[in-house]
Amino acid sequence: MKEYQTITEISGPLVFAEVDEPVGYDEIVEIETDDGRTLRGQVLESSEGVVSIQVFEGTGGIDRNASVRFLGETMKMPVTEDLLGRVLDGSGNPIDGGPEIVPDDRIDIVGKAINPYSREYPEEFIQTGVSGIDGMNTLVRGQKLPIFSGSGLPHNDLALQIARQASVPEEEEGDDDEGSEFAVIFGAMGITAEEANEFMDDFERTGALERSVVFMNLADDPAVERTVTPRLALTTAEYLAFEKGYHVLVILTDITNYCEALREIGAAREEVPGRRGYPGYMYTDLAQLYERAGRIEGKEGSVTQIPILTMPGDDDTHPIPDLTGYITEGQIVMDRDLNSQGIEPPINVLPSLSRLMDDGIGEGLTREDHADVSDQMYAAYAEGEDLRDLVNIVGREALSELDNKYLDFADRFEEEFIQQGYDNNRSIDGTIELGWDLLSELPKESLNRIGEDLIEEHYREDETEAAEVSAD
Template sequence: MKEYQTITEISGPLVFAEVDEPVGYDEIVEIETPQGETLRGQVLESSEGIVSIQVFEGTGGIDRNASVRFLGETMKMPVTEDLLGRVLDGSGNPIDGGPEIVPDQRQDIVGEAINPYSREYPEEFIQTGVSAIDGMNTLVRGQKLPIFSGSGLPHNELALQIARQATVPEEEEGGEEGSEFAVVFGAMGITQEEANEFMDDFERTGALERSVVFMNLADDPAVERQVTPRLALTTAEYLAFEKDYHVLVILTDMTNYCEALREIGAAREEVPGRRGYPGYMYTDLAQLYERAGRIEGKEGSVTQIPILTMPGDDDTHPIPDLTGYITEGQIVMDRDLNSQGIEPPINVLPSLSRLMDDGIGEGLTRGDHGDVSDQMYAAYAEGEDLRDLVNIVGREALSERDNKFLDFADRFEQEFVQQGYDTNRSIDETLDLGWDLLSMLPKEELNRIDEDLIEEHYREEEPEAVQAD
């Protein structure tokens, strides 16, 4: 281990030092200040004669007299099954007052790419208990399905609801032993108020027992924000592929993560890309998102739900735009639905789960899930179009058929999407509710569902009962 006192420049979260031997990219660094404080950092760029180091705790107290030690290894996460139930900071240190972590292994936080040949195709259903997701945009084990939200929308409440309700139905019914369900929750750049809200909910509901929580707060260094999701995913990979857990990774807020990338890129004086974000942001996000999946011969799986707030509700902004290219769909939260008091305010029309068809199908007790979902999509979309027409000609000018589709759209939002943050619906309950709504429409309008299923599940009395009410 060599020690240098050759710091030449300090710029924002970065320290530049001269060296006389090659230094590895991502190598961990210890910087000892003249006051005796030891700070940790990571090599961000290494060239002949000089290296740039990003300092996790910030560069306060560092001057040119500080000592720099290169440790010769990359950053590693101490992992063990005992991490379940623990709360850690954004650098992986316990902050819950519990004992120090005694690791079984120390794993590189960069992770290892899953060999495409060994990657199993995701096709097993995860039940979140949220009808707008389970019924219309189903989450599948090993998938990466982001939530596109906006500033002020209740994405935190939805994240907490999914964290405490998500289950693998087959395992609940006595599936293979050892394939338990766990949640890894990585928070980046959140406020202390949000952190308190998350922790209160985790502790109140008992969800913390099966969770590992990483907390990077808004006043923590931006550099740490780049490390937090990698620590969370390394922990998830260990639990999934070493301990056979089905792990759901919730990362919030990816916008804060990307802002940290931009801040550090500016400190390095990089040529900015679109809207000032680094040109390599696509690659960087892909390195995180592609760590979801299943491996042949392993029982466990890693499923990701990244949450991002779209600046200005703009889905063409670089962060949601690039995320949409990498992930397999998106769940979109809607400001208009939120203003109507719909909880959760998920707009199913622009939402999409590209792997949904592989994770659902026949065998459920309420008929073919895919047909029911397709029919509800079509009916709700038609009702939405008719709302625009009503604004022009008035409801009285519409036919009886059109009025039924308008009523369907209203009830779909008020009864199917609306469920509150404490209601946990099974997939059978969700599909039951779907059939209740579809029974408002004439049978001949249900042109996306097999006739045998219509005969079996259509509720003849439903329209009359609604009218009587």
């Protein structure tokens, strides 16, 4: 291990140093300052004679007399099952006052790509307890399903609700319970101290911390640290899933802050910017994170991801949501209008999508009527939304009786199905039964997406109408 005092330039979060031997990409670096501090960094670029180093703790206090040591290894995450219940900073160091971590292993944070041949197709239901997700855009094990939000919307409340309520259905009787345990990895990037306190208070109040590992990178922490926080979180998730058999749900918030860190580093490196100033390699970088979700043949556990991003200006064509949508299997969209109406959580199911939903519902995974009820509610709500625009022009009196029923359905769908609060944990059975209550407000003949046998079994006849028919 050689030590250099050859720093030539300090630019933003980067340090440039001259070297006389090859240095590996992503190699870990220690920088010792004049005041005795030791800062950690990572080789970002290595060319003949010069390396650029991104410093995790920031470059404050570093001058050209500082010593640079290359450790000859990449960054590794110390992993153990005892991490459950712990709170770590964005670099993986404990900040909860607990004991030092005694690892069972140390794993490279870059991870290993899952061999496509070994991937198992995601098709097992995860219950979040949120009707707008479970009923309409179902999450399955091994999926990556992002939440598209906006500044000021309560995506953090939804993230906490999912973190404390998410569960996998109980194994059938006689099945081996091994691998059925559930864990949550929560990676926060660039959040405020107030948000961090809210997260921790909720985790401790509800007891969710006992089955969680929390990584906290705050807004006043160095931006460079945000580039390693999600990788540390995902490395921990992969260990718990594929070595210890847990079903792991990874919640990452906020991906927008992560991408801003990439842009800051790109500017310091004087890279040619891509769309809106973001690096041209941002698609590849995001894919390296998102594609670490999945299931592996022969392994009990799974890694499921819910990345959360705030769309700048609520613009879904912005590079961050645009690229995320290409990589992931759908999106959950939070709506500003629904939020202003007091709907909790304000999920707009119309632009939301779960591409793997059809494979994760019905046929023993959830109720057999799940798919039909979901399709019918989606169609009826879309019809009601279209009619709302028409009402603004001609008024309700000009509409037919059926059109008015669709309008009433849209109102009840928002006020009773989507609206549930952040402390209400609905089972999938409760969600579907609520769907039948709403659909029973529509005439039977309009339920053209549901099988006749299911209608006969579940449709709720209006008691008054039934009495009149009986009298006739």
